[in-house]
Amino acid sequence: MARRPSYRDHAVVVRTYDFGEADRIIVLLTRAHGLVRGVAKGVRRAKSRFGSRLQPFVLLDVQLYSGRNLDTITAADTLEFFGAGIIEVWENYTSACAVLESAEKLAVAHYGEDPTLFDAVVQALRELQELKDSEGEQYPTLIVDRFLLQAMAHEGWSPSLFNCAACNNPGPHRSFHPGHGGAVCGTCRPPGSPRVHPETLHLMWLLLHDSELDTVPENFPTLVAEAHQLTRSYLQWHLERSIASLKVMDQ
Ligand SMILES: [Zn+2]
Structure with missing residues (x-):
């Protein structure tokens, strides 16, 4: 499937790792786009709007912006919390x-x-x-x-x-x-x-x-x-x- 510049999907976090000073790489299994490697910018800062939702055992509704190597996660809402x-x-x-x-x-x-x-x-x-x-x-x-x-x-x-x-x-x-x-x-x-x-x-x-x-x-x-x-x-x-x-x- 060709990715549009910005797309939205349901996803679960399968893995995360810290990147740079305040960012985090989030590996998402999405419903319609397969495995996606996204960067969540600034989520390790206290003021992050959605950083705390990007964790395993949560069904998410995510918005991403396509990049060359990494997509950028621009929004994430919790649909269901299994934790x-x-x-x-x-x-x-x-x-x-x-x-x-x-x-x-x-x-x-x-x-x-x-x-x-x-x-x-x-x-x-x-x-x-x-x-x-x-x-x-x-x-x-x-x-x-x-x-x-x-x-x-x-x-x-x-x-x-x-x-x-x-x-x-x-x-x-x-x-x-x-x-x-x-x-x-x-x-x-x-x-x-x-x-x-x-x-x-x-x-x-x-x-x-x-x-x-x-x-x-x-x-x-x-x-x-x-x-x-x-x-x-x-x-x-x-x-x-x-x-x-x-x-x-x-x-
Ligand atoms: Zn036999």
């Missing part, structure tokens, strides 16, 4: 950080301006915030994993979670290998690939398809932890490959 439920609970906070960090990498790898990733990030932050008031045992990493699995599926990177990713034999299987594409059977399993609970793969399948378990098994915390580890290793594998291929394209 209250997130920054008070350590697990919610680390989960929300994981969502933003992965979203930035996915946006770089994807290099597009499709609003799906943005909408999914906002949804995940909202759910993490709402966890604070929900009852019973809480599993914020499930929100992260659902976000990651669905975002990867949108990129065409869905793992195979029932059939063997190599020979297509139906599962349930007991091994998982990111390089092979997910679950692998006893025959296709590369030496050294980790053994997993078949119920973990089932849990990941449910997350990917936005479904819920009928009954929560006794070993649920173990499955949740394993699902998080497998989802992250799968994401890592795909990000490294796609970022490496972007670098090749740049040469």
Whole structure:
């Protein structure tokens, strides 16, 4: 999309760093313009009009002016604040950080301006915030994993979670290998690939398809932890490959 000199969009802050004496660089994931690197001038001075709003866990309405290297953020309004439920609970906070960090990498790898990733990030932050008031045992990493699995599926990177990713034999299987594409059977399993609970793969399948378990098994915390580890290793594998291929394209 060709950028107009001045444009407006919904955005979340994924990262910030100080620049010069009073400015700050704000990396924004926007809804319609992909990843944008903007400079917020003078925001580190006490009198800044909107500096305090340019922080993670806020849904913003931003106005930017296009520049050659950096766009300038000229206005920012808060539409929704997710911070209250997130920054008070350590697990919610680390989960929300994981969502933003992965979203930035996915946006770089994807290099597009499709609003799906943005909408999914906002949804995940909202759910993490709402966890604070929900009852019973809480599993914020499930929100992260659902976000990651669905975002990867949108990129065409869905793992195979029932059939063997190599020979297509139906599962349930007991091994998982990111390089092979997910679950692998006893025959296709590369030496050294980790053994997993078949119920973990089932849990990941449910997350990917936005479904819920009928009954929560006794070993649920173990499955949740394993699902998080497998989802992250799968994401890592795909990000490294796609970022490496972007670098090749740049040469
Ligand atoms: Zn197989």
